Amino acid sequence: MLNQISSHRLYSLLSSFIREIMNATEPDLLLDALMKIFQRFVDCERIVVLDNDLNVKKIKGDTAEIDEDLKKMIQWVMNNHSPMSLPKGDAMIHIFPLVKAGKTLGVLLAWSNEEIVVETSELLRTFAFLSAVVLENLELYSSLQEQHKTLEATKNYMQRILDSFPQHIAVFDQDSRIVFANKGYSLSSFGEDIASKVTQLVQKTFLTGSRQTLEVEEGANFYSIVAEPIEYEGQPQVLLVITDVTNTKEVERLKAIDQLKTEFVANISHELKTPLAAIKAYAETILMSIEMLDQQTLNEFVQIIYKESQHLESILEGLLDFSKLEQRMMTLEKTTFDLTGLVRETMRSMEELARSKQVRLELLTREPVLIRADQKRIKQVITNLVNNGIKYSKEDSQEKYVRVRIERKGDKVLIEISDNGLGIPKEYHEKVFERFFRVGTVMDHRVEGTGLGLTIAKQIVELHGGRIWLESEPNVGTTVFVELPVGDER
Structure with missing residues (x-):
């Protein structure tokens, strides 16, 4: 049959076949082209293509039975890579x-x-042979496609899993570029502060090659950030996980408040019990022995009862003030007065307490400073702050003092109350103004008080539109700053 085909026709068939097999996008189309070209040269009743395991991959014509003898011949052809023709019936x-x-x-x-x-x-x-070359490439391509589909399916599967996590997850390369992010991270809207800290933490993780952790606060939310060094295809990367721990922090805060309330109630009970016990003891003595007591002793006992009653009254007034402030029921009665004079009068009333603690009181400002505010409440603030300076003085110090300075600054007035007492650790500088908070058990048991003084002072100052803060160092001393608006001096 080959002799019956001209050279031109042969080249045309060959060219056409090569185009067909090169354009084939799947093995089935390739085998169709191979069978077609075979039929051009051989008058075939049927054509069958088998794979290496003798499974039928393609058939054209009637189904043919492959017996054991034929299988042996097929195996010989496959092993020797050589074609064979053999008679089979007719x-x-x-x-x-x-x-x-x-x-x-x-x-x-x-x-x-x-x-x-x-x-x-x-x-x-x-x-x-040409078909085998293309077939191998098609099967390899098909295998790669299947692998790609599997990888894509796995990637999408893992992406969906990671997207379902409540954490914000991202992976960074060495240039701090994001190479992967889950849905939580992609949709997050962190502020510049957190974004900056994330970059710093990632860079530190690359630098140290070790796990880094950080907790940050943004608005009302708390976040825990963990950066873990990982490796992908021989390249170092950093896995970053940001977890919103606001609820956990809130639970911790509520537990801490409950603990503080418990301690507060115990402390208040102690504070009330002490003056009541003294009043009861001296009153019983007077009742039982009034005829035996001389006038001087009787006067001393009554003075003690009166003093303890005043102490009890101050505790109750503090509790009432705190309750009013908490319920936003406290109102201010503003008048214009000389703040320097008020501070001088307040410090004089506390000289006896200062002498008992060997503390020297000093007012460093002499000139009047007019201010419009609630005189009673400002006196309450000054009393509390000076009282703290006296109470928390160092027992072994040779020279103890509490100094007050008043300075007018534009439409503000700044009051500084400083001492050289025990001082407050830095981590408590903000917490000391929180309700129910007291600094350390040592200081708590050394001095009397409800622990509400600074809380009340802060709320009174803020009610005036001012602010209060402190600077302190343990065993060096404390300076409390109170800044108040001067107000309308009328």
Whole structure:
């Protein structure tokens, strides 16, 4: 049949076949082209393509039974990479291996009523070889596609899992660029402060090669940030996980408040019990022995009862003031007065207490400073702050003092109350103004008081539109600053 085809026709068929197999996008189309070209050169009743395991991959024509003898011949062809033709009944079976670089990818069987000449056999062998080359590439491409689909499915699966996490998760490369982020991180809207701290934490993790942690506060929310060094394809990366721990912090805060309330109640009970016990003891003594007591002793006992009653009254007034402030029921009665004079009068009233603690009181300002405010409440603030300076003085100090300075600054007035007492650790500088908070058990048991003084002072100052803060160092001393608006001096 090859002799009946002109050279031009042969080249045309070959060119057409090559185009078909090169354009084939899947093995099935390639095998169709191979079968078609075989039928051009051999008058075939049926054509079957088998894989290496002799499973049928493609068939054209009737189904053919492959017996054991035929299987042996097929196996010989596959092992020797050489075509074979053998008679089978009234037909001839032509077997061509699909071989590429010594690797057999399958075999083609063609049933025909005629023998194939050597020239035609070699040409068909060439077609089989070209088909094997493309077939291997198509199978490899198909395998890669399947792997890609599997990888994509796995990636999407993991992405959905990570997207379902409440944490904000991201992976950074060495240039601090995000190479992966879950939905939580992608949709997050952190402020510049957190963004800056994230960058610093990532860079520190790359630098140290160790796990880094950080807790930050933004608005009403608290975040825990963990940066973990990882490696991908030999390149160092950082896995960042941001967790919103606001609820956890809130629970911790509520527990701390409950604990402070418990301690506060215990402290208040002690504070009330002490003056009541003294009043009761001296009153019982007077009742039981009034006829035996001389006038001087009786006067001393009554003075003690009166003093303890005043102490009890001050405790109750503090509790009432705190209750009013908490319920926002406290109102201010503003008048214009000389703040310097008020402070001088307040310090004089506390000289006896200062002497008992060997503390020297000093007012460093002499000139009047007019201010419009609630005189009673400002006196309450000054009393509390000076009282704290006296109470928390160091027992072993040779020279103890509480100094007050008043300075007018534009439409503000600044009051500084400083001492050289025990001082307050830095971590408590803000907390000392919180309700129910007291600094350390040592100081708590050394001095009397409800622990509400600074809380009340802060709220009174803020009610005036001012602010209060402190600077302190343990065993050096404390300075409390009170800044108040001067107000309308009328």
